[in-house]
Amino acid sequence: MSFIRGKDGQFVRELWPAPLPRRGVAVEQLLKDPWRVMPSEYDQLSSWATLQAPDEGDHHTGPRRHYMLTYLSPPPGRAVVQVKVHVQGFLGSFNVKTLGDWNRSEHxxxxxxxxxxxxxxNDRAQEAFAVQWHAVRELQSFVSDSLGEQSLAEEVTQGELTFARPVFSRITPVHRPPGIQLTSLDDPSGRARRYANGRKWVVAHRIGVKALTSTGAVIALQPTALRRGDFVDVTFTVNVQYSFNKKFSRSVSHFAVHDVLRLMRYQDVQVILPDIVNIDQLDTPTEAVVGLPPNDEDQVMVPQVAFQGPTDDVPMHITSSSQSATNLPHAMNEMRIAEDATS
Known part of the structure; x- marks a missing residue:
């Protein structure tokens, strides 16, 4: 997974106010692996990533084609690796349940x-988010240009970053995405399993939801335990579906959330950094948690002022940031290609 690096050489995760934890390996390790470092400028993105079809070598005759953003220089020993990028921020609206906002109807x-x-x-947190916004918008423009269309980066909603993904993937003769195994917890009524049975539809991805505890451990978390205002680290991918018929061609790109790690609860943020974010809260739920095995991406750097004492898996790190103000845009767009575009 990759972390955004600003044009001044600093990683975005280091720009957040010091009491907020950071996810991932140490900066020294990031700098040793070029694929881990996402540039924030357009002209550098073309030498870092490319859009590629997972089945590039196959001959396609269907009306749809799928692409994903991949590393130009992937980790050693791996040929094609999908780009996954880390971003941080405070939760606004969200729905990361396995079936998302599905209303249980077939249509x-x-x-x-x-x-x-x-x-x-507010205040010091805006600097980090501004750099993220710029980098995501540059990536959006890069994807648009790679598809041969005009960028829509200037037309998106200001003040936020939104990542979204379809819950269900359609099975076609030329595209059969792998599906997850739904459980009764995901689908109490059984209706989704009736539709997503591997014949016409599948649920292709379960968003991983985890949380950092006050002891530095990373635990699994039910999606319903997240709350608006929580400080989180989100990884996202870029997926594109290109479709065409005799009259027009169109591509739809998704900056799709892959997993979520809650770094600090909203209540704790308010104690340590009062007024840095103000969001009306719902009732705090009872959290159901399960221990997880160690994971390289789940290493978390926790500043000393935030939690008590280091552990072997939690390097300690303190950083500072300055103040900056900006508006930030939406990170998902629908992109249309002219009729004469080719697949």
Whole structure:
């Protein structure tokens, strides 16, 4: 997974106010692996990533084609690796349940989505979020240009970053995405399993939801335990579906949430950094948690002022940031290609 690096050389995660934890390996390790470092400028993105079809070597005759953003220089020993990028922020609106906002009807299957909206907060937090916004917008323009169309980066909603993904993937003769195994917890009524049975539809991805505890451990978390205002680290991917018929061609790109790690609860943020973010809260739920095995991406750097004492898996780190103000845009767009475009 990759972390955004600003044009001044600093990683975005280091720009957040010091009491907020950071996710991932140490900066020294990031700098050793070029694929881990996402540039924030357009002209550098073309030498870092490319759009590629997972089945590039196959001959396609169907009306749809799928692409994903991949590393130009992937990790050693791996040929094609999908880009996954880390961003941070405070939770705005979100729905990361396995079935997202699906209303249990068959006609809603193609439109059901999971989504997360991040906001930057106030004062010192705005600097980090501004750099993220710029980098995501540059990536959006890069994807648009790679598809041969005019960028829509200037036309998106200001003040937030939103990542969304379709819940259900359609099975076609030329595209058969792998599906997850739904459980009764995901689908109490059994209706989704009746539709997503591997014949016409599948649920292709379960968003991983985890949380950092006050002891530095990373634990699994039910999606319903998240709350608006929580400080989180989100990884996202870029997926594109290109479709065409005799009259027109169109591509739809999704900046899709892949997993979520809650770094600090809203209540704790308010104690340590009063007024950095102000969001009306719902009732705090009872959290159901399960221990997880160690994971390289789940290493978390926790400043000393935030939690008590280091552990072997939690390097300690303190950083500072300055103040900056900006408006930040939406990170998902629908992109249309002219009729004469080719697949």
């Amino acid at each position: 809603h299957l193609p439109r059901a989505t999971q989504h997360i909206t991040l906001i930057g907060g």
